[in-house]
Amino acid sequence: MSRTEIASLGEFGLIKRLTDKFPITNSSTKKAVGDDAAVLDYGEKQILITTDLLLEGIHFDLVYVPLKHLGYKAAVVNFSDIYAMNGTPKQITVSLGVSKRFSVEDLEAIYEGIRLACQGYGVDLVGGDTSASLTGLTISISCIGEADRDKIVYRNGAKPNDLICVTGDLGSAYMGLQLLEREKIAFGGHDDVQPDFEGKDYILQRQLRPEARRDIIVGLSEKGIVPTAMMDISDGLSSELMHICTQSNVGCRVYEDKIPISYEAAVMAEELNINIVTAALNGGEDYELLFTVDLNDYDKILEMDGVGIVGHITPPQSGLYLTGREGEEIALKAQGWNSLE
């Protein structure tokens, strides 16, 4: 593979080379890359904005994360935040800080991942900033989305007796990360060695190339369900439940045997001697949706694919509890994935 030095293109040559292949697909995108700011046109809708900063060594390890996957994931985690508001992502801006060890081809790989994510989710790239970095790779993405005025879902609307719903399964991304870390140690960090990941595709995909649950947002809309509260699960179910309960001033009760766990994650957990329920409750980066719905929506929820009911909302004085398989009661703690510690 050829290696083009970034400095050989200059900042604007580089931006052009990286962004030329991004089409404009949303009518709300009036002006994208190439001016001081992007111009967006939203007549009737509310606008959503979210942002995420990814730093090498903290949020990703380039020893085992392919750059294309990194770009894909960096975009998708932002889309996930917009879906978590019951909105639709429409535009992103991408800022990169890159050290001299990266070539133009490396940046193209990151942008190719971002482009695939944008294509898959119907999102337009509208701006950004690329600069040198003295150290590692920095990726900062902001995402703009739209939502119907009366259908935005916050974290603070849950009320006693609401059902607590979770999409997909939890803990798989965390088990994928544990596998990658194990292989990294085993291979001494040589990035030219291909470890054997046979049969581990699912948990690796969950860690390296997660998807955002657009299908669930579409499904909820088709069923006429507006959740009472919703957020995406990026720091673990326990932590996110505590956010919803705190902001809504309610308690909750969830059931261990209802927590959705994949077969592959359970096998990996056994192999690594990790408690899979702990992984599901506290492992990060699943990017599934956690939401609460009125009890009247129970039948509609049962008809939806990929949604499980894991418990219910209680009055605030009842506290936040997990009921174990033997009926034992365990107070929920947020030992989630805190990137500040």
Added chain:
Amino acid sequence: MSRTEIASLGEFGLIKRLTDKFPITNSSTKKAVGDDAAVLDYGEKQILITTDLLLEGIHFDLVYVPLKHLGYKAAVVNFSDIYAMNGTPKQITVSLGVSKRFSVEDLEAIYEGIRLACQGYGVDLVGGDTSASLTGLTISISCIGEADRDKIVYRNGAKPNDLICVTGDLGSAYMGLQLLEREKIAFGGHDDVQPDFEGKDYILQRQLRPEARRDIIVGLSEKGIVPTAMMDISDGLSSELMHICTQSNVGCRVYEDKIPISYEAAVMAEELNINIVTAALNGGEDYELLFTVDLNDYDKILEMDGVGIVGHITPPQSGLYLTGREGEEIALKAQGWNSLE
């Protein structure tokens, strides 16, 4: 001054502590910090979005940049991009990556600067992300603004015979940087020594605490002037003129003796044996506005404070030239402040 470890607050405690003092002042801000995304309501207006990534050691040097000033500047440079579209900044998101050498009080100083900037320009903080960093300080800010549909000014509307206008003066921020660099070398990088900056206030303020030209945008609106092209001068006049000429498919002619230079910058340039015109043409970070107006607006421009006419737009085949004091013709080159080199 007390030192609180960041980890002692946790991510959400930290965000609350940093953002609690930010009021909401814009009616378009429906939901700010505290959910997956912010919610903005723009009925009739177009929305603008811009983003900037600032990395320690590349964009700023903490040896001589106070954290509060850094926060102020990081916000203001984004506002400047929105004004450069003839818009008004309304919301920002702030993401920080911080290494262990920073305390909560350090982050509060950065946010205090951001808060002062937001207060001064009427902008609301609506979100962000704070995470650990293995190395230096990273600040990523995105800014959302609004503009009247028919008054947005791009870079591509300049046409032959338009007047080329520049606000304020150029080169002062660059001379301020040169002074700071000289003092840093002289004092061996000890950050507890106070160098003597007597009489240098203006160029230091231009470098450390720049302002965005909201007054000019208000003035243009009051005069009923809509520029044909506009951008802010962050990489030097030469580089920005080339952007406007390339995107508008025109040439330009500017006059050396019309380029606005401050007395303080000229004195400093002489002291440091730097050509002040080169500094004005290629020095970065002035955050003044460069714009072109129809010749019919000539009289109105003359009535405006803080705006100088530095030349005019020509047909594309005439090229991009500076006419020197002796009448000599010098082809413009963008040797601007390229943070990728």
